[in-house]
Amino acid sequence: xxxxxxxxxxxxxxxxxxxxxxxxxxxxxxxxxxxxxxxxxxxxxxxxxxxxxxxxxxxxxxxxxxxxxxxxxxxxxxxxxxxxxxxxxxxxxxxxxxxxxxxxxxxxxxxxxxxxxxxxxxxxxxxxxxxxxxxxxxxxxxxxxxxxxxxxxxxxxxxxxxxxxxxxxxxxxxxxxxxxxxxxx
Amino acid sequence: xxxxxxxxxxxxxxxxxxxxxxxxxxxxxxxxxxxxxxxxxxxxxxxxxxxxxxxxxxxxxxxxxxxxxxxxxxxxxxxxxxxxxxxxxxxxxxxxxxxxxxxxxxxxxxxxxxxxxxxxxxxxxxxxxxxxxxxxxxxxxxxxxxxxxxxxxxxxxxxxxxxxxxxxxxxxxxxxxxxxxxxxx
DNA sequence: CACTATACGGAACGATCGTTCCGCTTGTCA
DNA sequence: TGACAAGCGGAACGATCGTTCCGTATAGTG
Numbered sequence: 001x002x003x004x005x006x007x008x009x010x011x012x013x014x015x016x017x018x019x020x021x022x023x024x025x026x027x028x029x030x031x032x033x034x035x036x037x038x039x040x041x042x043x044x045x046x047x048x049x050x051x052x053x054x055x056x057x058x059x060x061x062x063x064x065x066x067x068x069x070x071x072x073x074x075x076x077x078x079x080x081x082x083x084x085x086x087x088x089x090x091x092x093x094x095x096x097x098x099x100x101x102x103x104x105x106x107x108x109x110x111x112x113x114x115x116x117x118x119x120x121x122x123x124x125x126x127x128x129x130x131x132x133x134x135x136x137x138x139x140x141x142x143x144x145x146x147x148x149x150x151x152x153x154x155x156x157x158x159x160x161x162x163x164x165x166x167x168x169x170x171x172x173x174x175x176x177x178x179x180x181x182x183x184x185x
Numbered sequence: 186x187x188x189x190x191x192x193x194x195x196x197x198x199x200x201x202x203x204x205x206x207x208x209x210x211x212x213x214x215x216x217x218x219x220x221x222x223x224x225x226x227x228x229x230x231x232x233x234x235x236x237x238x239x240x241x242x243x244x245x246x247x248x249x250x251x252x253x254x255x256x257x258x259x260x261x262x263x264x265x266x267x268x269x270x271x272x273x274x275x276x277x278x279x280x281x282x283x284x285x286x287x288x289x290x291x292x293x294x295x296x297x298x299x300x301x302x303x304x305x306x307x308x309x310x311x312x313x314x315x316x317x318x319x320x321x322x323x324x325x326x327x328x329x330x331x332x333x334x335x336x337x338x339x340x341x342x343x344x345x346x347x348x349x350x351x352x353x354x355x356x357x358x359x360x361x362x363x364x365x366x367x368x369x370x
Numbered sequence: 371c372a373c374t375a376t377a378c379g380g381a382a383c384g385a386t387c388g389t390t391c392c393g394c395t396t397g398t399c400a
Numbered sequence: 401t402g403a404c405a406a407g408c409g410g411a412a413c414g415a416t417c418g419t420t421c422c423g424t425a426t427a428g429t430g
Contacts, residue, residue, distance in 0.1 A: 002376060002427055028417055039379035041421085050418065139359075146356050149346060153338030153356075163330060171331050171338075174324075178363025187397055187406060213387055224409035226391085235388065 009046045011036045017057050020098040025054060054098075055114055061099045062117040065092060069124030079137025082128045083176055086151055090172055093155045094165070100156050122148070139182050150175050194231045196221045202242050205283040210239060239283075240299055246284045247302040250277055254309030264322025267313045268361050271336055275357055278340045279350070285341050307333070324367050335360050 015036035019027050029050055033040045047053035068088045072081035093099050125144045132138040154175060158168040200221035204212045214235055218225045232238035253273045257266035278284050310329045317323040339360060343353040 004427070005377060008377085026417095029419085030417080033379095040419085041380065042378055044419065045377070048419095142359075143352075143355075145346065145348060146352060146359070149342035149348065149352070150339065150356055150359065153340075153342035154335065155338075156341050157334035157338035161330065161334060163334065167328075167331060167334070170328075171335055174327075174331070174335065174363035175360060176363070177366050178359035178361070181362050181366060189397070190407060193408085211387095214389085215387080218409095225389085226410065227408055229389065230407070233389095 005046075008036070008038055008042055012038065012043055012046055012053075013056060016053050017096070017098075020054070020057060021096055025098055025101050029053075057098060059114055059117060061092070061096045062114065062121060065089060065099075066117060066120045066124055068092070069121060069128060072128065077137075078128070078131035078135040082132035082138065085125075085128055086147070086172065086176060090151050090155055090168065093152060094158065094168065097159060100152060100159060138179050142179060147179070150179075190231075193221070193223055193227055197223065197228055197231055197238075198241060201238050202281075202283075205239070205242060206281055210283050210286050214238075243284060244298055244302060246277070246281045247299065247306060250274060250284075251302060251305045251309055253277070254306060254313060257313065262322075263313070263316035263320040267317035267323065270310075270313055271332070271357065271361060275336050275340055275353065278337060279343065279353065282344060285337060285344060323364050327364060332364070335364075 012032065016032045019032045019035050023031065029043055030040055032053070033043045036043070043053070047056065069085060072085070122144050125147060129138060129142055129144060129147060133140055133142070151172070154168060154171045157163075158165075158171070197217065201217045204217045204220050208216065214228055215225055217238070218228045221228070228238070232241065254270060257263075257270070307329050310332060314323060314327055314329060314332060318325055318327070336357070339353060339356045342348075343350075343356070
């Protein structure tokens with residue numbers, strides 16, 4: 001692979017991340033090419049389809065989340081780790097707006113590579129939930145899909161109503177408090 | 186207005202509701218025309234733009250929600266009324282998928298007529314929250330945007346991950362429990 | 371320095387979709 | 401029933417966007 005090709009690939013990836021975050025996943029490829037300072041043909045040389053480019057971007061975002069889910073490590077209280085992860089999760093999703101759509105559609109049309117990473121994320125989150133559950137910090141019976149759905153839902157709502165981060169944090173407080181208490185039925 | 190014109194207008198409205206609910210707001214007008222059994226020109230004769238058609242549909246949905254918010258009426262406990270409304274709200278939003286997008290975008294690009302109805306909805310919800318708050322059934326300081334955001338967020342998450350209604354109900358349980366307790370800070 | 375495979379740029383193509391236009395059909399009323 | 405206005409159907413237009421193609425430029429090599 002030629003030196004300029006390597007450089008261009010990196011610039012395209014970064015440009016795509018910026019453009020998709022700012023304008024959503026439906027932003028035209030031409031915009032990505034312009035932002036990267038290359039021609040459209042060059043974008044398609046590196047990523048044969050728009051979806052491939054999209055996947056490349058989303059994949060790194062997902063991997064960061066997987067790392068965050070696996071990070072809690074040594075000695076930290078299972079409940080604290082879980083609720084801290086929810087905050088990390090939400091802030092990462094809020095920064096990378098394109099992740100919202102990707103996670104919203106989890107299970108529908110995610111492609112090969114992404115599917116594996118989504119599974120990694122789900123199993124990581126599941127482990128955290130089970131530990132927190134065992135520690136009595138989370139109501140019993142909560143599923144991974146519910147937690148991810150709640151966090152993504154809040155982020156999506158904040159994103160689309162152009163509310164501030166403070167509003168998102170208050171919504172997360174409410175969700176977290178709801179997760180803590182046992183169902184009062 | 187000619188008799189067949191009246192009939193066609195009604196058929197277009199119903200077809201549009203079905204098509205937009207099934208395929209999202211970005212469904213082509215041609216599909217609406219086909220479903221209604223008329224030509225595209227006829228659709229545009231009745232609704233000069235796609236957005237006008239969209240507004241006509243969404244408006245009725247919003248009005249139903251406003252009615253539901255105003256319904257609690259006599260003697261019912263303020264907290265019960267509020268939490269019952271959340272359920273009603275969510276089920277209406279889930280049935281009319283197009284409402285999700287409309288409510289998600291509340292405050293961004295809603296047009297004249299809709300804006301008024303959205304305001305009606307917000308003030309209705311706000312009243313319920315204040316009453317429930319006074320009755321000690323809701324944590325103090327919750328805003329209307331937060332409540333609407335949480336409910337819409339849950340519906341959106343359920344909608345996009347093609348989860349079942351049971352999942353939505355469990356998420357709503359969590360949210361409602363979170364709204365009930367005072368913030369434990 | 372010359373030569374070639376690699377990579378680039380961007381015009382052009384085809385598909386999709388909102389919207390317009392006009393010739394034809396059909397209610398309505400005398 | 402006849403004639404006119406109101407309404408209809410659907411082909412066609414223009415804009416947008418993903419994708420392809422090919423003539424040109426350039427990095428790497430001897």
